């Protein structure tokens with residue numbers, strides 16, 4: 001076998017292994033689960049119930065609405081609508097410090113795991129939603 005053929009086969013094989021390892025089950029990647037477990041779980045529990053924390057998000061509207069709304073929450077954070085402990089104390093969610101790829105992956109994972117919905121979200125979509133939101137905020141400030 002010629003070297004270039006061997007190289008090609010090697011590349012093809014590693015691409016295949018990568019595709020399998022990133023484990024697409026219904027479009028939801030392993031990466032999404034890893035990011036969720038590393039970052040989101042501490043506040044929302046593994047199932048969105050809040051676990052040991054107070055942030056039960058299982059019945060939020062965001063799971064029923066278009067993926068855009070979930071992307072906005074992840075990229076820009078959320079203001080707390082629930083009053084915790086004493087009146088006037090509301091806790092917000094900070095923007096998730098991840099790349100567009102990772103945000104897309106964790107959004108799909110959360111949609112599947114908590115929202116029980118399979119949706120396809122790409123890094124490009126995350127990037128578009130972010131850009132559109134920032135433009136809107138800038139335009140509002142300019143008024």
Ligand code: HEC
Pocket residue numbers: 035036039040041042043044055057060061062070073074078079080081082083091092093094096106107110
């Ligand atoms: C530091 C704690 C913290 C982390 C980490 C965190 N969140 Fe949150 N999250 C919150 C709080 C606080 C709220 C607001 C709770 C409320 O509105 O009552 C919230 C709200 C939400 C909501 C509901 C927003 C709405 O408008 O109803 C979703 C969905 C959500 N988080 C998903 C995630 C995902 C997915 C991750 C991981 C990428 C994550 N969160 C990481 C604290 C956190």
